[in-house]
Amino acid sequence: xxxxxxxxxxxxSFILAFSLLxxxxxSDDDIRDADLKEAQKHSQVTDxxxxxxxxxxxxxxxxxxxxxxxxxxxxxxxxxxPNSPNNGGAANWAIFFDLVxxxxxxxxxxxxxxxxxxxxxxxxxxxxxxxxxxxxxxVSSGPGSSSAGWTSLxxxxxxxxxxxxGMSEIFNIPAITxxxxxxxxxxxxxxxxxxxxxxxxxxxYSTYSDANVSLTTGDARSVPFTPSGSFFSSRxxxxxxxxxxxxxxxxxxxxxxxxxxxxxxxxxxxxxNWTTWSGDPCNTTEDPLISIITQxxxxxxxxxxxxxxxxxxxxxxxxxxxxxxxFNTLATFDDPxxxxxxxxxxxxxxxxxxxxxxxGSSVAVPFSYAHxxxxxAALIVNLDIDSAKFIINDNVIHVWKWSAxxxxxxxxxxxxxNDFFGLITN
Numbered sequence: 001x002x003x004x005x006x007x008x009x010x011x012x013s014f015i016l017a018f019s020l021l022x023x024x025x026x027s028d029d030d031i032r033d034a035d036l037k038e039a040q041k042h043s044q045v046t047d048x049x050x051x052x053x054x055x056x057x058x059x060x061x062x063x064x065x066x067x068x069x070x071x072x073x074x075x076x077x078x079x080x081x082p083n084s085p086n087n088g089g090a091a092n093w094a095i096f097f098d099l100v101x102x103x104x105x106x107x108x109x110x111x112x113x114x115x116x117x118x119x120x121x122x123x124x125x126x127x128x129x130x131x132x133x134x135x136x137x138x139v140s141s142g143p144g145s146s147s148a149g150w151t152s153l154x155x156x157x158x159x160x161x162x163x164x165x166g167m168s169e170i171f172n173i174p175a176i177t178x179x180x181x182x183x184x185x186x187x188x189x190x191x192x193x194x195x196x197x198x199x200x201x202x203x204x205y206s207t208y209s210d211a212n213v214s215l216t217t218g219d220a221r222s223v224p225f226t227p228s229g230s231f232f233s234s235r236x237x238x239x240x241x242x243x244x245x246x247x248x249x250x251x252x253x254x255x256x257x258x259x260x261x262x263x264x265x266x267x268x269x270x271x272x273n274w275t276t277w278s279g280d281p282c283n284t285t286e287d288p289l290i291s292i293i294t295q296x297x298x299x300x301x302x303x304x305x306x307x308x309x310x311x312x313x314x315x316x317x318x319x320x321x322x323x324x325x326x327f328n329t330l331a332t333f334d335d336p337x338x339x340x341x342x343x344x345x346x347x348x349x350x351x352x353x354x355x356x357x358x359x360g361s362s363v364a365v366p367f368s369y370a371h372x373x374x375x376x377a378a379l380i381v382n383l384d385i386d387s388a389k390f391i392i393n394d395n396v397i398h399v400w401k402w403s404a405x406x407x408x409x410x411x412x413x414x415x416x417x418n419d420f421f422g423l424i425t426n
Contacts, residue, residue: 033087187225217236218234316376
């Protein structure tokens with residue numbers, strides 16, 4: 001261990017689940033979008049184009065980057081109607097569904113959806129939410145017949161997938177917060193394309209659930225938030241949502257240190273979640289003062305000694321010009337037995353490859369970071385497949401076999417602790 005980490009504020013979280021999105025969509029060449037035809041009967045618009053999608057084979061999204069700041073390892077996935085969309089509308093229509101929270105608050109941050117867009121085209125969706133249900137009609141009543149109670153979270157661009165009138169790619173959305181046990185109504189309004197969904201006639205609503213959230217779907221409106229146009233129910237959202245379970249008692253830890261007393265020792269103020277290398281919170285040598293780590297400080301965040309599952313450790317760091325930093329993650333932390341799973345050096349150099357990572361080999365993997373600004377670091381360890389990934393500012397620096405240890409020497413397939421250590425005066 002070497003180097004000291006100065007002026008560091010840490011935000012640490014553990015996300016223990018992985019979800020692989022897989023859904024199959026087989027369409028019927030004889031299907032025509034009945035709702036669009038019905039709406040045309042009551043509309044002055046005559047130039048609608050209706051797409052009849054060909055057969056779509058199984059679409060599987062693996063361990064790939066989804067967009068700025070997110071990765072499949074970070075999110076849980078709930079897929080709604082697994083059938084192919086068999087109906088749809090036009091641009092400026094909206095679909096409506098409910099999200100019902102489970103035991104913990106969660107944040108929905110990504111989704112995909114079926115649309116009428118051509119393959120590879122772009123369109124936009126605006127996300128609206130309200131407290132309570134979004135569902136119910138007829139056209140002149142119900143939550144979707146008025147803008148009252150609705151809040152627009154924003155509009156985002158969407159890329160259609162490889163099939164006309166099929167599924168879009170995954171896209172980021174403004175976070176939808178779903179409190180524990182509460183119902184949040186959601187509306188998705190389309191611009192530049194129309195929604196596609198599942199359902200004809202007047203079937204009952206359907207609910208899709210996992211351990212954390214339920215999704216009840218749904219309605220469609222041709223002129224949303226007004227008492228005019230056409231109303232169709234039920235019309236099931238075809239797609240998926242991706243979400244995080246927010247901090248709570250189930251193994252997720254987050255800390256911004258704002259409640260800590262400046263000038264007090266960190267582990268001494270929270271010995272439940274923090275300790276030092278020698279296991280002695282309040283030790284004046286090892287326990288750092290808020291908010292600076294100096295030479296010989298040796299701050300440890302114990303983990304759970306897990307041997308299965310997927311965990312993410314992330315934090316913000318700040319290194320002033322002329323200073324350096326260091327941290328490691330341990331596979332075992334049981335005096336006198338210590339096994340290093342990785343080591344990371346934020347060196348003094350002002351530019352170029354001024355960082356070094358040791359993971360799976362005694363040969364360092366170089367990377368770049370900037371002084372005098374807050375940046376993010378993340379380590380994702382998949383103990384089920386024995387792999388690790390280190391990320392700086394959303395850029396993957398290195399992937400290695402976790403049990404190969406920091407320097408290529410075998411370590412137990414376990415996750416035990418993080419250590420933030422200061423060795424030299426820099």
